[in-house]
Structure formats: C-alpha cells, structure tokens
Amino acid sequence: MLLYILKRVLSAISVVIVTLVASFALFFFAPTDPAGVICGPRCTPERVADIEASLGLDQPKAEQILLYMKGIVVGREYSTGGVVRECAAPCLGYSYTLGQPVTKLIGAALPVTVSIVLGGAVVYLLVGVLAGTIAAQVRGTSLDRFVVGTTLVVQAIPYFVFALLIALYATFLPDSGYHPITENPFLWASGLLAAWLTVGVTNAASYTRYSRASMIEALGQDFVRTATSKGISRRRVVYRHGLRAGLTPVVTIFGIDLAFQLTGAIFTESIFNLPGLGQLALRAFGQYDLPVLMGGVLIGSVLLVVMNLVVDIVYTFLDPRVRLG
Amino acid sequence: MSDQTPGAPTTVSRVPRESAAGEEAYLEVTDLQVQFPTADGLVRAVQGLSYSVPLRRTLAIVGESGSGKSVSSMAVLGLHDRRVARITGSIKVGGREIVNMSDKDLEGFRGGDAAMIFQDPQSSLHPYFTVGDQIMESYRAHNNVSKRAAKERAIDMLNRVGIPNPKRRVDQYPHEFSGGMRQRAMIAMALVNDPKLLIADEPTTALDVTVQAQILDLIADLQRDFGSAVVFITHDLGVVAEIADDILVMYAGTAVEHGPVNKILGEPLHPYAWGLLESIPALTGEPQPLHPIPGSPPSLLAVPSGCPFHPRCEFKDRVPDDWCTTLRPELVPRTADQGRTSRCHLKEPDKVFATEVLPRLP
Numbered sequence: 001m002l003l004y005i006l007k008r009v010l011s012a013i014s015v016v017i018v019t020l021v022a023s024f025a026l027f028f029f030a031p032t033d034p035a036g037v038i039c040g041p042r043c044t045p046e047r048v049a050d051i052e053a054s055l056g057l058d059q060p061k062a063e064q065i066l067l068y069m070k071g072i073v074v075g076r077e078y079s080t081g082g083v084v085r086e087c088a089a090p091c092l093g094y095s096y097t098l099g100q101p102v103t104k105l106i107g108a109a110l111p112v113t114v115s116i117v118l119g120g121a122v123v124y125l126l127v128g129v130l131a132g133t134i135a136a137q138v139r140g141t142s143l144d145r146f147v148v149g150t151t152l153v154v155q156a157i158p159y160f161v162f163a164l165l166i167a168l169y170a171t172f173l174p175d176s177g178y179h180p181i182t183e184n185p186f187l188w189a190s191g192l193l194a195a196w197l198t199v200g201v202t203n204a205a206s207y208t209r210y211s212r213a214s215m216i217e218a219l220g221q222d223f224v225r226t227a228t229s230k231g232i233s234r235r236r237v238v239y240r241h242g243l244r245a246g247l248t249p250v251v252t253i254f255g256i257d258l259a260f261q262l263t264g265a266i267f268t269e270s271i272f273n274l275p276g277l278g279q280l281a282l283r284a285f286g287q288y289d290l291p292v293l294m295g296g297v298l299i300g301s302v303l304l305v306v307m308n309l310v311v312d313i314v315y316t317f318l319d320p321r322v323r324l325g
Numbered sequence: 326m327s328d329q330t331p332g333a334p335t336t337v338s339r340v341p342r343e344s345a346a347g348e349e350a351y352l353e354v355t356d357l358q359v360q361f362p363t364a365d366g367l368v369r370a371v372q373g374l375s376y377s378v379p380l381r382r383t384l385a386i387v388g389e390s391g392s393g394k395s396v397s398s399m400a401v402l403g404l405h406d407r408r409v410a411r412i413t414g415s416i417k418v419g420g421r422e423i424v425n426m427s428d429k430d431l432e433g434f435r436g437g438d439a440a441m442i443f444q445d446p447q448s449s450l451h452p453y454f455t456v457g458d459q460i461m462e463s464y465r466a467h468n469n470v471s472k473r474a475a476k477e478r479a480i481d482m483l484n485r486v487g488i489p490n491p492k493r494r495v496d497q498y499p500h501e502f503s504g505g506m507r508q509r510a511m512i513a514m515a516l517v518n519d520p521k522l523l524i525a526d527e528p529t530t531a532l533d534v535t536v537q538a539q540i541l542d543l544i545a546d547l548q549r550d551f552g553s554a555v556v557f558i559t560h561d562l563g564v565v566a567e568i569a570d571d572i573l574v575m576y577a578g579t580a581v582e583h584g585p586v587n588k589i590l591g592e593p594l595h596p597y598a599w600g601l602l603e604s605i606p607a608l609t610g611e612p613q614p615l616h617p618i619p620g621s622p623p624s625l626l627a628v629p630s631g632c633p634f635h636p637r638c639e640f641k642d643r644v645p646d647d648w649c650t651t652l653r654p655e656l657v658p659r660t661a662d663q664g665r666t667s668r669c670h671l672k673e674p675d676k677v678f679a680t681e682v683l684p685r686l687p
Binding site for chain 2: 221222223225226227228229230231232233234241244245318319320321
C-alpha cells in the first residue's frame with residue numbers, strides 16, 4: 001500500500017511537471033506583452049526593457065522555466081527598481097497587476113473556493129443519493145418519473161441562470177460574502193448559504209441520476225435477493241446491501257467532479273461576490289496576469305492528480321476485492 | 326439436532342424411503358399461478374402447480390430453463406416483487422399461508438422457518454461484507470443475541486459445513502473463498518436458523534463436478550441432522566438420482582410428471598421425461614450421437630394450446646381426435662400405481678415406454 005502510494009505520488013509529480021512546462025510554454029511563448037501591460041499605455045521603451053529585466057523576461061525561455069521551477073522548490077528573489085524582494089518557496093512569482101506573490105493570492109482564494117465546493121457537495125450528495133435511491137426503489141412509478149423529470153428540468157437550466165435566480169429571488173437568504181470560518185463560523189456559513197444552495201441543487205440533479213442508475217443495477221444483483229431471503233427489513237436490504245454496492249461508482253464520479261470544482265466556481269463566485277480561485281483566474285485572464293494564470297493551472301493539475309489518487313485509495317476501503325499494488 | 330432420525334443411515338447414498346403418502350406435508354403448494362404482465366403480454370411463468378413436501382424428505386423439481394422451477398420456488402419465500410408479479414393459489418409452509426402474507430410477516434418468515442440456497446455463490450454473496458458478517462446478519466435477524474454470540478454461531482456453522490479453520494475464515498470476504506467454499510458458506514448462512522424448509526435452487530450448477538458431489542453430500546447430511554423438508558431445483562438428472570426422494574418434472578410452467586424418484590427415473594410415463602432420459606449422453610461403450618429433444622421450450626407469452634408439449638412430442642399421433650392440440654391433459658395417475666401422476670393423453674404409457682423408448686436408451 002505504502003509503496004503503491006509512493007509510486008503514485010512520483011507519477012503524479014511527473015504529470016504536474018509536464019503540465020507546468022506545457023502551460024508555461026503556452027503562456028510565455030504566446031505573443032503577449034506582460035511588461036507593456038504592467039507599464040500601461042503611455043510607456044517608454046526603456047521602461048519596458050527595465051521591467052522585462054526585473055521580471056527575468058529577457059532571459060532565454062528555458063532558463064525562465066528552470067527559474068520558475070526552482071522558485072517553487074526553494075524560493076527566489078525579485079528585484080524591481082533596485083528593491084530586492086524575497087519570494088519564499090513555494091514561489092509562483094509575483095502578480096503583474098496586484099504586485100503580490102501569487103502564492104499569497106492563491107492562499108487567500110483557495111479557502112473560499114474550498115468552502116463553496118465542499119458545502120455544496122454536502123448538499124448535492126445528500127439530496128442526490130437519497131432522491132436517486134428512492135427513485136430506484138419505486139422505479140417506473142409516477143414518483144420515479146417525477147424525480148427524473150425534475151432532474152431534467154434542473155439540468156436544462158443553464159448554471160448561471162440558476163445562480164442568478166437564486167441571487168435575485170431567494171432574498172430570504174442571508175447576504176452573501178466570505179468570512180473566514182476561523183473568525184466566525186456562523187457568519188461563514190450564512191455568507192455561503194446561497195452559493196451552497198446553487199452548487200447543491202444544480203449538481204444534485206446529475207447525482208440523482210447517477211445514484212438512481214447505480215442503485216437500479218445494485219438492487220437487481222443476486223446478493224440483494226440473498227439479503228431479502230434472510231428476512232431482514234426492506235430498508236436494511238436497500239440501505240445496507242444495495243447502497244453499499246450502488247454508492248461505489250458514484251464515489252468515483254464525485255472524486256473527479258470535486259477536483260474540477262475546486263479549480264474555481266467562476267459563476268458562483270462572481271454572482272455571489274465570493275473572492276475564490278475562479279474570480280482570481282478570471283481577472284488574471286482579463287489582464288494577462290501570467291504568473292497568476294500559471295499558478296491557477298498548477299493548482300488545478302495538482303488537485304486533479306491528488307483527487308485521482310484519493311479516489312483510488314478510498315476504493316480499497318469501499319471494495320475489499322480491490323488491492324493496490 | 327440429530328435426534329430426529331434415530332438409526333438413520335450414516336452413508337449419504339439414497340436409501341429410498343416409502344411413499345410420502347400419509348406423512349403430513351410441511352410445504353404445500355396448491356394451484357399456484359405466477360404471472361408477469363409485460364409490455365409484450367402476460368408471461369405465464371407458473372400455471373396450476375401443486376405439490377407437497379413433508380419434513381425429512383427431498384423433492385427434486387426438474388425442468389429446462391424457463392420451465393418455471395425457479396419462479397415457483399421463489400414464490401415460496403415470497404421473493405417476487407408484488408408490483409411485477411401476479412401470484413394466486415396457495416402456498417402453505419408449516420400451516421401458514423404465504424401468498425397473501427403481509428410484507429412485515431414475510432420478513433419474519435423468510436430465513437427463519439424457510440431458507441434458500443442460490444445457484445451462483447459468487448454473485449449471491451455480498452462482495453463487500455465478510456462471510457461471517459453475512460451469516461451473523463441472518464442469525465441476528467431472527468434471534469435476539471449479541472454480536473459476539475452471533476459470531477460464535479457463525480464460526481460453529483462454518484465448521485459444520487466443513488470449512489477448515491473457521492475462526493480465521495469468518496472474517497474473510499467471499500472473494501477469498503474458492504467456489505465450493507463459497508457455496509458451503511452460503512449453505513451455512515441458509516441453515517443458521519435451523520430452517521424446517523430448505524430450497525436449493527441449482528446449488529451445484531456453478532461448481533465443478535468433484536465439488537458438486539461434496540455439496541450434495543453436505544446438503545443430504547445436513548438435511549438428516551436438521552430433519553428439514555428440502556426442495557431441490559435442478560436440471561441435472563444425475564443430481565436427482567443422488568439426492569431426491571420424489572421428483573416433479575416441470576414443463577412450460579406446469580408439472581407434467583410427479584412421483585417417487587426410482588419410479589420416475591426407472592419408468593417415466595411422460596414423453597417429455599422420456600426425452601430427458603434419452604438426452605443423457607452415454608459414458609460407456611462406443612461414442613453415440615447425442616439425442617436432444619427436438620424443438621425448443623415454448624415462449625411463456627404464448628403457451629401452446631392443449632398439451633403444451635405437443636409441438637415437440639413424437640407420440641401425439643397416437644392420441645385420437647387431436648386431443649393433444651386442443652385439450653389440456655390433467656395431472657392424474659396413468660397406471661395402476663396411484664402414487665405417481667402424469668399429464669399426458671397417451672394410452673398405456675407404461676407399455677409404450679417398455680416397448681419403444683426403453684430399447685433406445687443408452
């Protein structure tokens with residue numbers, strides 16, 4: 001098990017490095033002009049050259065990549081206008097427009113996104129799995145059709161329309177805004193409620209459908225018939241024997257979904273004014289703030305490989321037949 | 326537990342007992358119908374099935390796939406989804422009526438007085454729970470005991486069905502068991518509550534032949550110890566000879582022949598049973614071509630009129646007035662022997678068998 005995890009971590013690191021180099025190449029070879037952006041519209045060529053030198057943009061590209069990676073591992077120094085600034089590891093560079101270390105920006109935005117996504121996940125997992133399980137049990141009845149129909153309607157509404165509807169009409173909800181959980185857990189929860197509802201309800205539709213399909217298959221298995229033949233209650237048959245088997249495929253989807261969602265819930269964050277990763281990336285895009293974009297890509301690839309690994313490890317606990325090695 | 330059959334033979338080979346007549350039936354099925362309404366029409370899976378099994382006896386239900394043997398026995402445990410299956414007639418187990426029993430009562434009944442062993446232990450055991458856990462669950466569903474006591478009982482049962490090292494095995498998962506061991510565990514689970522009725526639905530079909538024999542011995546052994554009534558579903562006539570006291574041959578959802586094992590295997594009276602005997606390949610002498618029954622079992626959506634076997638029957642020309650195609654025969658004694666019944670219009674079937682069918686048998 002430990003050896004397996006070690007092997008997976010090593011391969012994960014190589015995936016992240018490949019992503020890093022690829023995105024670095026994509027952004028920095030692109031015909032962008034970071035120094036010009038930083039300097040503004042009325043700028044002398046000398047000033048541009050000066051900024052390029054301070055950012056290291058005058059160095060060969062290969063050296064820039066190595067410097068960037070070295071910054072991540074041991075940190076690096078930047079000098080702007082004669083002032084040397086220390087950027088501690090893991091250094092992802094300085095934001096061109098905000099003048100702050102990217103690590104610090106991401107560090108501030110990540111808890112917001114994590115709060116939104118995890119809170120929303122609690123909602124959609126509870127609602128989705130329960131609704132899906134109930135629909136699977138009454139498969140073919142009008143209740144089942146109602147549940148499936150509702151999921152179709154919810155899925156047909158574009159995500160941002162749904163978020164706007166909640167923002168505009170669910171006025172009974174407390175005001176949105178981010179307050180760190182460490183300062184005031186109650187304020188933290190109330191400020192995120194609208195976002196959780198949006199993420200929860202929209203995703204609950206697809207999770208209802210996954211769970212329903214998975215439970216229909218599970219409930220048709222021979223071992224469920226065996227469980228019934230033992231004389232235990234129907235509820236125990238469904239929720240112990242059926243759900244245990246039916247939930248396993250849902251966990252896989254959930255792991256991957258979670259990784260994607262954690263890279264930033266752009267609509268949710270924008271509409272409910274929550275300064276998460278999505279907002280950070282969105283602004284960086286508009287302003288050619290390459291170090292911030294690079295940081296975002298890096299976080300995304302790390303999350304994806306980590307979540308894949310977590311899903312595989314969780315699987316060994318869910319299914320005793322799966323042995324890692 | 327073994328006090329119920331004093332002086333019972335210690336070998337497993339069948340010592341044919343006398344006819345069941347006079348013994349009180351523990352399981353009594355009367356005019357059972359099981360139908361499934363589907364988009365294509367009404368599937369008549371079981372039509373007018375009647376039989377009974379007293380304690381300490383084994384009834385083998387024999388037939389092809391789709392003959393209704395499994396469907397009828399699942400009905401005995403009330404395992405059909407009532408929203409899909411239409412069940413009429415009567416099933417009495419120990420005097421209790423099952424057909425209209427409430428879900429609550431069914432839960433108490435299933436796995437207690439009546440238990441079932443399924444065909445494929447690989448898919449019939451839950452892959453995510455340990456074997457011990459699954460046996461304990463069955464025991465605790467019917468006995469108000471602690472987990473520790475239930476585990477003791479599970480270990481005891483595993484030992485009883487011949488699983489070596491049960492203390493270690495009890496905490497293992499089904500995938501860590503071999504096929505034969507899994508079926509033993511399944512049997513341990515079914516017998517954990519000392520059921521008076523055991524239904525075994527092709528319990529050896531998924532196993533290889535050497536393991537088959539062990540499992541059959543085990544079931545016969547345990548039946549003697551527990552004194553239960555056993556319904557053994559199979560399509561393997563070799564297994565039937567090994568284990569059964571009585572045989573019920575099913576075709577297209579109905580019983581076509583019923584009687585003691587030696588009579589039915591030695592001198593069957595129904596052309597379908599003849600076909601079954603003829604289709605057994607000879608294992609000695611010169612290799613002979615196989616003799617399958619011509620045609621295939623009928624669709625249960627459109628069971629043939631009259632005798633359902635008539636499209637495949639080579640003797641239907643012997644019956645006058647097209648009875649075979651128009652008139653459904655009754656399940657009645659066809660010879661002087663009142664202890665056996667057959668559903669066929671053919672006159673003097675015993676003579677037809679002796680003169681025409683017997684010489685052809687391998």
